[in-house]
Amino acid sequence: MRHNSSKNLNVPPSSLLNATLDQERIALTRNLDGIDANIYKGSKIVISDIVDPYHNQEEFENRYVLRRLFYNKCAYCEKYEFKPDVEHFRPKKGVTNPNGNKHGYYWLCYNWSNLLPACSNCNSGQGKWNKFPVLGLRIVNPPISNGSLLKEHCNLNCSFLLEELPKLLNPEIDHPENFIRLKWNGYFEGIDGGTGVKNDPNNGRGWTSIICYDLNRGNLIFGRKKAIDNLTKLFEKAFALFRENSNVESLVFLLLKGYETLHNMRSPTCEFSFVLEYIFNHFENYVNECFNDLKLVEKKLLKQEFLKYQNSI
Numbered sequence: 001m002r003h004n005s006s007k008n009l010n011v012p013p014s015s016l017l018n019a020t021l022d023q024e025r026i027a028l029t030r031n032l033d034g035i036d037a038n039i040y041k042g043s044k045i046v047i048s049d050i051v052d053p054y055h056n057q058e059e060f061e062n063r064y065v066l067r068r069l070f071y072n073k074c075a076y077c078e079k080y081e082f083k084p085d086v087e088h089f090r091p092k093k094g095v096t097n098p099n100g101n102k103h104g105y106y107w108l109c110y111n112w113s114n115l116l117p118a119c120s121n122c123n124s125g126q127g128k129w130n131k132f133p134v135l136g137l138r139i140v141n142p143p144i145s146n147g148s149l150l151k152e153h154c155n156l157n158c159s160f161l162l163e164e165l166p167k168l169l170n171p172e173i174d175h176p177e178n179f180i181r182l183k184w185n186g187y188f189e190g191i192d193g194g195t196g197v198k199n200d201p202n203n204g205r206g207w208t209s210i211i212c213y214d215l216n217r218g219n220l221i222f223g224r225k226k227a228i229d230n231l232t233k234l235f236e237k238a239f240a241l242f243r244e245n246s247n248v249e250s251l252v253f254l255l256l257k258g259y260e261t262l263h264n265m266r267s268p269t270c271e272f273s274f275v276l277e278y279i280f281n282h283f284e285n286y287v288n289e290c291f292n293d294l295k296l297v298e299k300k301l302l303k304q305e306f307l308k309y310q311n312s313i
């Protein structure tokens with residue numbers, strides 16, 4: 001999961017603007033049956049962007065806009081997902097909450113800030129589904145004043161909603177790297193408290209998000225480990241060649257190519273970019289832990305040249 005500030009919350013897709021009146025009606029009448037799961041998909045458009053995998057096809061506008069904003073990736077696990085669910089961060093109909101009120105945030109069903117693109121695995125029963133744990137007091141009624149829904153209290157980044165203290169990380173609000181760290185075997189680990197055991201009440205937002213979004217499922221661990229290994233192999237090859245030809249210039253050139261690859265792959269447009277960003281920011285630890293076959297002097301050179309590269313960009 002990477003922080004993403006691409007979305008302009010004040011400019012929802014046109015088909016969502018049309019649903020605003022519906023949202024107010026639902027908020028005022030509490031007509032839960034009025035939440036038609038199909039309405040928020042909005043009108044269909046023809047995608048004219050030739051680099052889009054759905055080029056020249058009809059697509060729901062909201063899903064198309066969300067997919068572009070998240071670079072064709074799931075907002076939670078960063079896997080490429082060309083047909084994501086339009087996921088409600090605060091669940092619209094019901095919340096899994098064994099200790100109290102279970103109805104959802106129906107007045108946010110069409111709110112642009114509440115919608116994220118998610119893959120079916122992250123959004124499944126095994127994943128987030130309609131979970132929304134909070135540390136504070138859950139808001140159970142829409143913010144209404146003088147018969148109108150207070151729109152300024154419906155933006156997910158407003159203090160009214162943040163006072164619930166959501167335990168799940170939202171990539172548009174939070175910076176996941178402050179709560180989650182990468183282990184060199186591809187697993188994620190929470191760093192703001194807890195053990196990662198499912199029902200540990202001390203689990204912080206990191207562990208709670210990892211568990212709720214199911215971010216340590218097999219294919220994600222595999223993908224993250226592969227991203228680490230692919231980079232490691234580049235540097236190992238450079239040193240293997242140097243042992244054959246003793247050409248320092250060529251070695252430095254190949255290391256530079258490796259650093260450039262790392263830098264390019266940490267772009268949020270790339271799959272599992274959290275991994276490469278993490279390596280970039282913890283390069284010394286990465287070298288110490290991931291290169292069993294390098295001599296100490298080689299590791300030292302790999303770190304030294306990286307510092308030079310880092311200062312040059």
Ligand SMILES: [Zn+2]
Pocket residue numbers: 074075076077078079118119120121122123
């Ligand atoms: Zn996902």
